[in-house]
Amino acid sequence: MRCTIVPPHMLENVARGDDPALRDLARRTLALSSAQRTERRVLPVESPPPTEDFVPDRTINDAQNRETLPGETVRAEGDPATGDRTVDQAYEWLGVTFDFFEAAYRRNSIDGAGLKMISTVHYGRDYDNAFWNGEQMVYGDGDGVLFTSFTGPLDVTGHELVHGVTQYTANLEYYGQSGALNESVSDVFGSLIKQWHLGQTADQADWLIGQGLLAEGVNGVALRSMKEPGTAYDDPRLGKDPQPGHMDDYVDTYRDNGGVHINSGIPNRAFHLAATGIGGHSWEKAGRVWYDTLTGADLTPTIDFQGFARATLGAATRLYGSDGAETAAVRNAWSGVGVRV
Amino acid sequence: MKVTVTRSGGFAGIERRGESDSERDPLLSRLVDRVDLGSVPPPGRIPDQFLYEIDIDGAHAVVGEAQLSGPLRELVHHVLGRAH
Numbered sequence: 001m002r003c004t005i006v007p008p009h010m011l012e013n014v015a016r017g018d019d020p021a022l023r024d025l026a027r028r029t030l031a032l033s034s035a036q037r038t039e040r041r042v043l044p045v046e047s048p049p050p051t052e053d054f055v056p057d058r059t060i061n062d063a064q065n066r067e068t069l070p071g072e073t074v075r076a077e078g079d080p081a082t083g084d085r086t087v088d089q090a091y092e093w094l095g096v097t098f099d100f101f102e103a104a105y106r107r108n109s110i111d112g113a114g115l116k117m118i119s120t121v122h123y124g125r126d127y128d129n130a131f132w133n134g135e136q137m138v139y140g141d142g143d144g145v146l147f148t149s150f151t152g153p154l155d156v157t158g159h160e161l162v163h164g165v166t167q168y169t170a171n172l173e174y175y176g177q178s179g180a181l182n183e184s185v186s187d188v189f190g191s192l193i194k195q196w197h198l199g200q201t202a203d204q205a206d207w208l209i210g211q212g213l214l215a216e217g218v219n220g221v222a223l224r225s226m227k228e229p230g231t232a233y234d235d236p237r238l239g240k241d242p243q244p245g246h247m248d249d250y251v252d253t254y255r256d257n258g259g260v261h262i263n264s265g266i267p268n269r270a271f272h273l274a275a276t277g278i279g280g281h282s283w284e285k286a287g288r289v290w291y292d293t294l295t296g297a298d299l300t301p302t303i304d305f306q307g308f309a310r311a312t313l314g315a316a317t318r319l320y321g322s323d324g325a326e327t328a329a330v331r332n333a334w335s336g337v338g339v340r341v
Numbered sequence: 342m343k344v345t346v347t348r349s350g351g352f353a354g355i356e357r358r359g360e361s362d363s364e365r366d367p368l369l370s371r372l373v374d375r376v377d378l379g380s381v382p383p384p385g386r387i388p389d390q391f392l393y394e395i396d397i398d399g400a401h402a403v404v405g406e407a408q409l410s411g412p413l414r415e416l417v418h419h420v421l422g423r424a425h
Contacts, residue, residue: 129351131389133407147353156352163388174386182388210353223353238355255347255394257386261354 054108056098060087061120063138067127070136071120086151090119090139093157100158100193101165104283105291110164112295117161121151130156132163146215146237153212154197158190165189170299177304179260184267188290191226192283202275202282208232226272229265245269247305247338267305270333274312277329285326289316309334309341342370345396346420352389359421372419375412378402393417 061071062084074087081088094117101107109115118136127140130150137160139150150156163186166172172182187209195205209232210223220233220241229243243265244250250266253259275286289312293299298311312330320326334341342363349356363369376397384392384405391406395417409417 128353129389129391131352131387133387133390150352159352160389174388179386186388213353223355242354255349255356256354256392257350261350261352 054098054102054114056095056109057114057116058091058094058098059116059118060091060094061118062087063120063123065122065125065141067124069120069123069133069138070118071123086121086139086141086149089149090121090151090157093151093154094119094161096154096197097158097161097193100196100283104192104196104287107165110161111168115164115168119157130160132160132167134167137161137164142213142215144215146218147213148215150213153194153210155187155190155194155209155211156213158193159186159209162186162189166294169295170293170303171301172299172303173301174257174260176258176260176302177263178302179257180263181267181303181305181308183260183264184271185290185294187224187226187264187268188271189287192287195281196283201280202286203279205282207272214238224265224268226265226268229269243268245337266337266339267308270309270337270339273333273336274330277332278326285320286330289319289326289330292319305339306341309339313341342373342398343396344369344373344398344416344420346417347394348391348421349394350390350392357421361420368419372412372416373397376416381413382408384408 056077058077059073060075062074063069063071074084075082075091098109098117101109109117119139120136121139123138123140126143128142128147130137130139137157142148142150163182166182166185172178172185174182190209191205191207207227208222208225211221213223214220214233218233218238219235220238222232224241224243225232229245230241232241232243234240242251242262244263245265247266251259251262253262256262271286271290274289275282278285292315293308293311296311296315298314299308303311312334313327316324316327316330331341343360345358345360347356347358361369378395378397378400381402381404384403385407387405387407393404393406393409395402395404395413404413404417
């Protein structure tokens with residue numbers, strides 16, 4: 001994947017050539033390898049020479065369309081590809097997620113101590129969901145009408161695995177504001193994993209969650225937008241994206257564990273504002289502030305938005321000083337969504 | 342007899358709602374007869390799991406998908422029309 005066999009100049013010629021099919025193919029290849037070149041260039045700078053090379057331990061299980069966990073193991077760490085796209089994609093994305101946490105924050109897997117990463121795919125029939133059950137990740141294939149397979153987008157895998165990271169760190173209670181923060185942290189790092197994989201800066205990223213998950217014909221671009229909560233979809237069958245991006249529009253509900261997938265739009269947008277305010281690669285500074293907050297000692301399991309916001313400000317101050325531009329960006333981000341810090 | 346099921350949560354956080362009335366749904370009361378809402382365990386707080394809120398003529402319970410089995414599962418999927 002990381003080596004291109006055809007030299008770029010040759011592809012560039014084909015890309016300018018007369019055959020439309022070849023031209024398209026060459027252009028796609030060029031775009032792909034350019035992303036990979038960026039990745040190669042960026043990675044050594046991002047990760048200091050590690051004293052210990054962390055090694056992932058992945059297991060992919062197949063539920064064979066039943067709703068029984070964990071299912072049958074079809075690919076373990078180091079096994080060759082199975083040929084089942086879903087299985088191999090799940091394996092691949094777990095690897096990228098693991099590599100991200102090692103490279104960006106020197107974290108060794110979900111628990112920081114090399115925990116086995118277990119995913120079950122082909123869960124249920126037409127199952128439109130993915131979740132973390134406290135021990136492992138679970139993915140449905142989608143119904144093909146509204147949703148494609150949940151193993152497709154990298155940020156979905158990142159999102160679910162980060163529920164595990166949160167469980168082992170701040171352990172944010174999955175209800176109300178602490179629950180919305182739990183959700184938001186999963187979206188934040190899910191998006192950062194994708195940005196890191198693509199080598200994108202804050203202004204290049206799409207800031208979407210679940211891009212590619214909506215089936216063809218559904219009116220929407222993704223499931224959530226961190227940049228503009230409430231704008232990800234508007235479809236007769238799915239309804240309209242209900243996320244607020246400001247405390248003025250906070251939704252009080254007992255459903256969905258007190259609106260954890262709804263009000264997460266507010267801290268999501270705060271992160272986007274902080275990251276774009278700081279600029280550059282979002283995992284480096286804004287991501288570091290959020291990571292230190294999540295894994296530090298300042299959060300209680302039932303903390304609210306304001307408490308979390310203050311903790312990010314504390315983390316930013318420790319990293320960049322009280323007068324730092326980064327610290328100011330974090331402060332502005334929270335006031336931009338109506339959370340007083 | 343009237344039964345309402347509302348599904349919330351899930352990774353997508355998209356709500357679905359189904360409703361059925363025994364006057365037009367001959368199967369409904371037979372399904373309800375086998376269900377005891379009082380014995381449903383509280384939903385665990387499992388990230389991104391589906392939550393099912395079930396209302397049977399004013400009696401009310403919330404079930405997590407991990408606890409949804411047997412007759413209750415049949416009822417829920419019947420009323421929701423096994424929707425997506």
